[in-house]
Amino acid sequence: MRDSNRRWHLAARPEGEPELDCFEMREGERPTPNDGELLVSVHYLSVDPYxxxxxxxxxSYAEPWAVGDPLSGGVVGEVVESEHDGYAVGDLVTGRGSWADYTVLDGDDVTEVDPSVADLPAYLGVLGMPGRTAYFGLFDVAEPRAGETVVVSGAAGAVGSTVGQLAKLQGCRVVGFAGTDEKVDWLVDDLGFDAAINYATTDDYRAALDDAAPDGVDVYFDNVGGPITDAVFTRLEVDARVAVCGQIAHYNDEAVPTGPRKLPQLIAPRATVQGLLVSDYTPRFDRAAERLAGWVADGDLRHRETVVEGLEHAPEAFLGLFSGDNIGKQVVRVAEAAQSGENTEN
Amino acid sequence: MRDSNRRWHLAARPEGEPELDCFEMREGERPTPNDGELLVSVHYLSVDPYxxxxxxxxxSYAEPWAVGDPLSGGVVGEVVESEHDGYAVGDLVTGRGSWADYTVLDGDDVTEVDPSVADLPAYLGVLGMPGRTAYFGLFDVAEPRAGETVVVSGAAGAVGSTVGQLAKLQGCRVVGFAGTDEKVDWLVDDLGFDAAINYATTDDYRAALDDAAPDGVDVYFDNVGGPITDAVFTRLEVDARVAVCGQIAHYNDEAVPTGPRKLPQLIAPRATVQGLLVSDYTPRFDRAAERLAGWVADGDLRHRETVVEGLEHAPEAFLGLFSGDNIGKQVVRVAEAAQSGENTEN
Structure with missing residues (x-):
């Protein structure tokens, strides 16, 4: 165990697309857990569009970071010191911690992970916050019924790829939008999507939708916004439901983005559009995690992680989200197994 | 009873704001009812934004008129010939008929009106389709709860003025947007709105909302769209519900209108936006009509009609909707009481 600790801080607020000089790595002493806390060696950290x-x-819903604050998010790692009765050194846990080599977590706020169900990075993706977001966003907000057509934007991302597969389990026709042929092939060939549209090489999204979703769109799970969403809104069927999970196309906009007005498009189909935050479903997280793990264990729910190697590259991993570098969940591998004593991953 | 019948037809499809030469009055013979039908002398006809x-x-949801088709909509009038067992000459009924002196209605599709509850024009407004639209749009789609803040656009119109009063009955704080001081005074002084904003004389809608709705917006009932809606969307509270009933600001647009994107604004408040068509609630129309009539009879629900005199002015009455000429329901008075034998209105 090293004595020093590298940790990423917000160096400056980005304007538009974030650049590397918005991030600053500082080196300090390894922190010490207080009563009830754990010191965790971070194996993987999560970078997420939100x-x-x-x-x-x-x-907004997530408290803004001050300039100088340490960056934080989902982490999975190994307990290296425990001041909490529930956890011992060597336990593998996930929680919300710093982009760092070591992070202190409240023992009451972590969850043990089971590497026999899935490799550690999956606990930041399909078995973590993105998986739960897909689960509640699809089942509670979009409420797809068997036989309906479900369209997903950002379909090859951590949330979108889960949404599409859950909708297939539900008996729906599933169409995804993704940005590379490799992603499109993964969605259709490996995940069982009925169709996928490469938005980077397709000129006319509406025509592509008419081919891929000839009966129109009953459910739209939107992670992206922008022109994809504009096209989908012209194809909403009666009683359509739109779950607004993310709008990554607009997260770097400095001014309020404009686009085709959508409210006039909602009247004829009596469509419903609803924003969602996964935190609203906290009381039901355990049940969702159990079901998601069951589908993963049964092979009904596949997942993939794009791993950027090294804490020093965490900012690039984050920036890569906005250029669509990731297939499945984007994570950063912080600790080598040998270095932290990890030996349970396989 | 006159033998001839004047009737309005669509002479040309409007481009942008309709002009008078889009309408043509034709004179023909008085029509004859077939078995099961009624010949009705139209006393009042309804003009509506849809x-x-x-x-x-x-x-779209309402079938397009062909060029040359007779124009039609809600009418209220007196039966002058009956080929239906349920109605006799002299009965006062409402249904969907032509913009004409006389119209033939299917006796199974009309409703008898009771002039002791309200004057005949009210059966085209608060006791007609607009009243039912307000009822179902508010109670079924927007679902306001006591203590919530409800904002209504087009608040002095037939639908909006009913929505606001129903929300007051429900124990809400009600704020309306309307386009003249006279309308604003009517909303606040006569209908009991907590506040009303004259959008024509107010520069900063957001600041005005902050004054009128200091706790933010829980429910927005939108009849209008455009900049009012843009402002309201920046003030949506957690769990806000938006009922999209109409978008009159955009009905004359020839190109798809653009504006600030609203989907990114839905995530933090987990807001729900839903389009509505009153026809979806047909099975419950009778119950709604009964309740609305009860509130009107009790003085809890006030109404007003703007009456344009003379069938020859029906197109102007319709065009007036887009310039906000009406306070309450816009109707056209077609028949004089003396001319048609009407003597029950008071």
Whole structure:
């Protein structure tokens, strides 16, 4: 165990697309857990699009970071010191901690992970916050019924790829939008999507939708916004439901983005559009995690992680979200197994 | 009873704001009812914003009129010939008929009106389709709870003025947007709105909302769209519900209108936006009509009609909707009481 600790801080608020000089790595002493806390060696940390919002100087659902604050998010790692009765050194846990080599977590706020169900990075993706977001966003907000057509934007991302597969389990026709042929192939060939549209190489999204979703759109799970969403809104069927999970196309906008007005498009189909935050479903997280783990264990729910190697590259991993570098969940590998004593991953 | 019958037809599809030469009055013979039908002397006819959609050459929820078709909508009048067992000459009924002196109605599709509850024009407004739209849009779609703040656009119109009063009955704080001081005074002084904003003389809608709705917006009942809606969307509270009933600001747009994107604004408040069509609630119309009539009879629900005199001015009455000429329901008085034998209105 090293005595020093590297940790990323917000160096400056980004304007538009974040740049590397918005991030600063500081080196300090390894922190010490207080009563009830754990010191965790971070094996993987999560970078997520919503973090862009925390870099703004405006209050929203996630508290803004101050300039100089350490960056934080989902982490999975190994307990290296425990001041909590529930956990011992060597336990593998996930929780919310710093982008750092070591992070102190409240023992009451972590969850033990089972590497026999899935490798550690999956606990930041399909078995973590993105998986739960997909689960509640799809089942509680979008409420797809068997036989309906479900369209997902950002379909090859951590949330979107889970949404599409859950909708397939529900008996729906599933169409995804993704940005590379490799992603499109993964969605259709490996995950069982009925169709996928490469938005980077397709000129006419509406025509592509008419091919891929000939009966129109009953459910739209939106992670992206922008022109994809504009096209989907012209194809909403009666009683359509739109779950607004993310709008990554607009997270770097400095001015309020404009686009085709959508409210006039809602009247004829009596469509419903609803924003969602996964934190609203906290009381039901355990049940969702149990079900998601069951589908993963049964092979009904596949997942993939894009791993950026090394804590020093965490900012690049975050920036990569906005250029669509990731297939599945984007994570950063912080600790080598040998270095931290990890030996349970396989 | 006159032998001839004047009737309005669609002479040309409007481009942008309709003009008078889009309408043509034709004179023909008085029609004759077939078995099961009624010949009705039209006393009042309704002009409604949704009719603009029927003038377009695009399929929507209401079938488009062909050029040359007679114009039609809600009418209230007196039976002058009956081929239906349920109605006799002299009965006062409401249904959907032509913009004409006389119209033939299917006796199974009309409703008898009771002039002791309200004057005949009210059966085209608070006791007609607009009243039912307000009822179902508010109670079924927006679902306001006591203590919530409800904002209504087009608040002095037939639907909006009913929505606001129903929300007051429900124990809400009610704020309306309307376009003249006279309307604003009517909303606050006569209908009991907590506040009303004259959008024509107010520069900063957001600041005005902050004054009128200091706790933010829980429910927005939108009849209008445009900049009012843009402002309200920046003030949505957690769990806000938006009922999209109409978008009159955009009905004359030839291109798809653009504006601030609203989906990114839905996530933090987990807001729900839903389009509505009153026809979805047909099975419950009788119960709604009964309740609305009860509130009117009890003096809890006030109404007002703006009456344009003379069938020859029906197109102007319709055009007036887009310039906000009406306070309450816009109707056209077609028949004089003396001319048609009407003597029950008071």
């Amino acid at each position: 973090m862009r919002g925390r870099m703004r100087d405006t209050a | 009719m603009r959609g029927r003038m377009r050459d695009t399929a």
